[in-house]
Amino acid sequence: xxxxxxxxxxxxxxxxxxxxxxxxxxxxxxxxxxxxxxxxxxxxxxxxxxxxxxxxxxxxxxxxxxxxxxxxxxxxxxxxxxxxxxxxxxxxxxxxxxxxxxxxxxxxxxxxxxxxxxxxxxxxxxxxxxxxxxxxxxxxxxxxxxxxxxxxxxxxxxxxxxxxxxxxxxxxxxxxxxxxxxxxxxxxxxxxxxxxxxxxxxxxxxxxxxxxxxxxxxxxxxxxxxxxxxxxxxxxxxxxxxxxxxxxxxxxxxxxxxxxxxxxxxxxxxxxxxxxxxxxxxxxxxxxxxxxxxxxxxxxxxxxxxxxxxxxxxxxxxxxxxxxxxxxxxxxxxxxxxxxxxxxxxxxxx
Amino acid sequence: xxxxxxxxxxxxxxxxxxxxxxxxxxxxxxxxxxxxxxxxxxxxxxxxxxxxxxxxxxxxxxxxxxxxxxxxxxxxxxxxxxxxxxxxxxxxxxxxxxxxxxxxxxxxxxxxxxxxxxxxxxxxxxxxxxxxxxxxxxxxxxxxxxxxxxxxxxxxxxxxxxxxxxxxxxxxxxxxxxxxxxxxxxxxxxxxxxxxxxxxxxxxxxxxxxxxxxxxx
Numbered sequence: 001x002x003x004x005x006x007x008x009x010x011x012x013x014x015x016x017x018x019x020x021x022x023x024x025x026x027x028x029x030x031x032x033x034x035x036x037x038x039x040x041x042x043x044x045x046x047x048x049x050x051x052x053x054x055x056x057x058x059x060x061x062x063x064x065x066x067x068x069x070x071x072x073x074x075x076x077x078x079x080x081x082x083x084x085x086x087x088x089x090x091x092x093x094x095x096x097x098x099x100x101x102x103x104x105x106x107x108x109x110x111x112x113x114x115x116x117x118x119x120x121x122x123x124x125x126x127x128x129x130x131x132x133x134x135x136x137x138x139x140x141x142x143x144x145x146x147x148x149x150x151x152x153x154x155x156x157x158x159x160x161x162x163x164x165x166x167x168x169x170x171x172x173x174x175x176x177x178x179x180x181x182x183x184x185x186x187x188x189x190x191x192x193x194x195x196x197x198x199x200x201x202x203x204x205x206x207x208x209x210x211x212x213x214x215x216x217x218x219x220x221x222x223x224x225x226x227x228x229x230x231x232x233x234x235x236x237x238x239x240x241x242x243x244x245x246x247x248x249x250x251x252x253x254x255x256x257x258x259x260x261x262x263x264x265x266x267x268x269x270x271x272x273x274x275x276x277x278x279x280x281x282x283x284x285x286x287x288x289x290x291x292x293x294x295x296x297x298x299x300x301x302x303x304x305x306x307x308x309x310x311x312x313x314x315x316x317x318x319x320x321x322x323x324x325x326x327x328x329x330x331x332x333x334x335x336x337x338x339x340x341x342x343x344x345x346x347x348x349x350x
Numbered sequence: 351x352x353x354x355x356x357x358x359x360x361x362x363x364x365x366x367x368x369x370x371x372x373x374x375x376x377x378x379x380x381x382x383x384x385x386x387x388x389x390x391x392x393x394x395x396x397x398x399x400x401x402x403x404x405x406x407x408x409x410x411x412x413x414x415x416x417x418x419x420x421x422x423x424x425x426x427x428x429x430x431x432x433x434x435x436x437x438x439x440x441x442x443x444x445x446x447x448x449x450x451x452x453x454x455x456x457x458x459x460x461x462x463x464x465x466x467x468x469x470x471x472x473x474x475x476x477x478x479x480x481x482x483x484x485x486x487x488x489x490x491x492x493x494x495x496x497x498x499x500x501x502x503x504x505x506x507x508x509x510x511x512x513x514x515x516x517x518x519x520x521x522x523x524x525x526x527x528x529x530x531x532x533x534x535x536x537x538x539x540x541x542x543x544x545x546x547x548x549x550x551x552x553x554x555x556x557x558x559x560x561x562x563x564x565x566x567x
Binding site: 087121143 | 379383386390402406407410414425481483528
């Protein structure tokens with residue numbers, strides 16, 4: 001049915017049609033993400049307000065629904081200030097380098113059966129590569145601003161991200177051992193098979209239960225990677241003001257802000273795809289659908305906000321201790337356990 | 351010209367440009383960032399050869415980890431660029447010699463008939479759904495299992511050695527054991543004392559604390 005509508009347009013473009021079609025798909029993914037980012041900021045203020053028995057923003061538009069647009073316009077019209085002695089090219093490049101990797105990763109995320117921009121075999125590897133380059137934006141911002149606070153923030157951020165990437169990587173290793181594939185769609189499909197799935201209780205065969213320690217490690221590392229509370233020493237409002245983005249104003253600051261929230265949505269989407277069964281329905285009698293994925297992403301995002309409103313900030317040495325001395329040994333041990341489990345007669349994945 | 355050739359030349363130009371900029375750029379931080387660009391472009395060129403595992407591994411390992419630490423070092427060290435440039439003419443002949451040797455070696459391997467590259471059959475195109483990672487893993491853990499283990503042992507030894515060389519124990523560094531901190535009970539920190547808010551007996555004469563000094567010192 002879709003094909004009938006698309007075919008005349010495809011003929012119009014001729015040989016460049018694959019390029020046009022891919023670009024259209026990219027816009028179709030990126031534009032909703034930006035809308036989600038905008039309304040995630042509102043949801044954050046509303047939910048934290050609710051937790052703290054406040055109202056939250058409620059004056060701009062009905063129920064405060066126009067607040068993100070007002071905030072965006074305000075930032076758009078503000079002047080972008082370049083600090084003296086700053087390295088100007090790198091200074092303007094840094095916000096872009098923060099935001100872009102958060103959007104690259106969406107290329108391999110499957111939204112539903114067959115709904116994926118690039119269905120590549122090395123999907124998990126691609127994700128690790130893309131998330132590991134997002135650190136450059138932060139370091140460059142800290143260095144190019146020519147400010148001590150910004151540089152301190154960038155240093156903290158880089159050390160934190162490098163430490164937690166390892167734990168995240170090991171958690172991914174467990175997932176791909178269980179799934180037997182690096183393709184994200186295959187990982188989701190493999191979660192729909194197994195002992196519990198054949199009993200109609202799909203949600204028990206998703207990776208979160210058999211790989212529960214890895215699920216916790218991945219989620220906590222995700223919090224650390226996105227520098228959200230309780231790992232937000234990078235911004236540390238009460239100590240180093242705003243970390244690497246202290247010198248940025250206007251739209252340059254807004255790009256950092258967009259990058260942080262886009263990263264949150266990305267981590268939520270990845271957790272849903274890798275551990276919570278992606279688009280699969282939790283029980284046998286309901287159909288699989290994109291809506292399940294949206295629901296799972298929303299739940300993880302709510303968790304982000306809930307944690308922020310509940311827990312105090314970690315001390316810096318304890319962040320390092322958790323990453324290196326707790327998560328990494330746990331991950332190494334669990335890789336071993338998973339390997340033995342898969343090979344043993346008790347394996348639930350055959 | 352095929353489209354993939356066009357991409358190859360585009361990436362090659364970027365790679366060569368960033369390689370030259372690594373050596374010539376005046377600011378060490380810019381040089382490191384150009385090196386990052388060079389690694390990414392090299393990864394893209396490997397991707398054209400269907401070596402997707404290596405292409406992504408170079409980004410994960412070099413760009414994501416090694417260069418970040420490199421960038422740290424360069425940013426934290428106070429590098430005097432003029433001092434670095436002092437020996438340029440003195441080291442130039444040696445550098446040129448090394449460059450000529452490298453080019454010569456590459457020419458011997460690629461062009462000469464010693465290795466008989468001409469007689470080798472051209473590699474067959476991989477199947478559309480072939481997984482580079484799986485093939486690599488199969489080779490690594492079957493044919494090359496012992497060399498692989500040997501390489502990992504050497505890396506482990508190097509890592510332990512590096513840690514031992516740089517580890518220095520400081521006598522006066524203080525350490526909180528987080529387990530003890532978590533186990534702390536209220537009674538360990540706070541003592542509740544029941545006492546009346548005011549005393550019955552008259553207060554002590556006010557000559558000790560709150561009376562102003564009789565004469566300024």
